[in-house]
Amino acid sequence: MSYLKARISDIRILSPSVKLFEIDLGGQPFTYLPGQWVDLKLQTGAANQNAAFSITSTPNGNNAIEIAVKRAEHLPTSLFIHDQLKVGDDVNISEAQGETVLPENVGQNQPIVFIAGGTGITPFLSMLRQIYAIDRHFHATLLYSVSSVDECLFYDELTEMKNAYEGFEFLLTTTREAAHHADFFGRINSEMLKLIGLDHKAQFYLCGPPQMVDDLAALLADLGVADSHVHYDKWW
The missing domain is CATH 3.40.50.80 (Nucleotide-binding domain of ferredoxin-NADP reductase (FNR) module)
Structure with missing residues (x-):
């Protein structure tokens, strides 16, 4: 799987345990559907680790995506993201993945x-x-x-x-x-x-x-x- 080099452009606190991270894709082509997720490849200590997060934003042409990350004491990747990542840091993200998306005929008399x-x-x-x-x-x-x-x-x-x-x-x-x-x-x-x-x-x-x-x-x-x-x- 190929990865894009992107950059953390904003971090906001959503709750006592969750932060929202905006990831700037730097003008690189990136397509996704609402409901899909991405892998972040993280250098935590001596090895790379992957962590998957749903995309919270919608495809709107601004070439950035948002993910929400919950701090979990038993997950090293979660702790690394919360405690180490800061605005301006580079991250590697995968292409969008996942098949749980809206049906093509959404809205046709089916709530x-x-x-x-x-x-x-x-x-x-x-x-x-x-x-x-x-x-x-x-x-x-x-x-x-x-x-x-x-x-x-x-x-x-x-x-x-x-x-x-x-x-x-x-x-x-x-x-x-x-x-x-x-x-x-x-x-x-x-x-x-x-x-x-x-x-x-x-x-x-x-x-x-x-x-x-x-x-x-x-x-x-x-x-x-x-x-x-x-x-x-x-x-x-």
């Missing part, structure tokens, strides 16, 4: 339900930005699970989308502490899915920790959603 956990929101934000740049009336629902409101990424932007687009529903659940900003408390379950209005014609996109995705896929199957309507990525 989408996005279910995300933690930084699993990142590919869906790219998709939502793309959807509503094309069709302000598209019907989509986002059910987002986080440990606490402080760890809800892009809360302001998602709330603005909810207020701006009548077809968009944004629902938040917190799992460790209840909050007045949240619509639910606890892990996503069948009752929550029924309350948001389970539509078996919808396409369901899942992204989050592997166990969460496995549990949700099984839950949707139990509720009668066809396997062909369920699409997902997992962290690894």
Whole structure:
């Protein structure tokens, strides 16, 4: 696989544990679809290591991409990115990868339900930005699970989308502490899915920790959603 040499052009704090990194591609050709991800090749100590991250930005011609990285004490690459990378540093990124993308006929009388956990929101934000740049009336629902409101990424932007687009529903659940900003408390379950209005014609996109995705896929199957309507990525 070939890699492009790029540069960190901006770093922003999204939450107590997550940073957003803007990567300037320096005018090099780079194509991707909302929902895809890239590998970063990192020199951490004596060896190169790769780490995969979903692209949060949308293809808009500005020749830069954004990724959100959660600090995880058990992952050396995560610690290196959080503690060592700074604006102006060079990084090597792969071509865009991943097949969990929006269907070509998105918007043709088929709503989408996005279910995300933690930084699993990142590919869906790219998709939502793309959807509503094309069709302000598209019907989509986002059910987002986080440990606490402080760890809800892009809360302001998602709330603005909810207020701006009548077809968009944004629902938040917190799992460790209840909050007045949240619509639910606890892990996503069948009752929550029924309350948001389970539509078996919808396409369901899942992204989050592997166990969460496995549990949700099984839950949707139990509720009668066809396997062909369920699409997902997992962290690894």
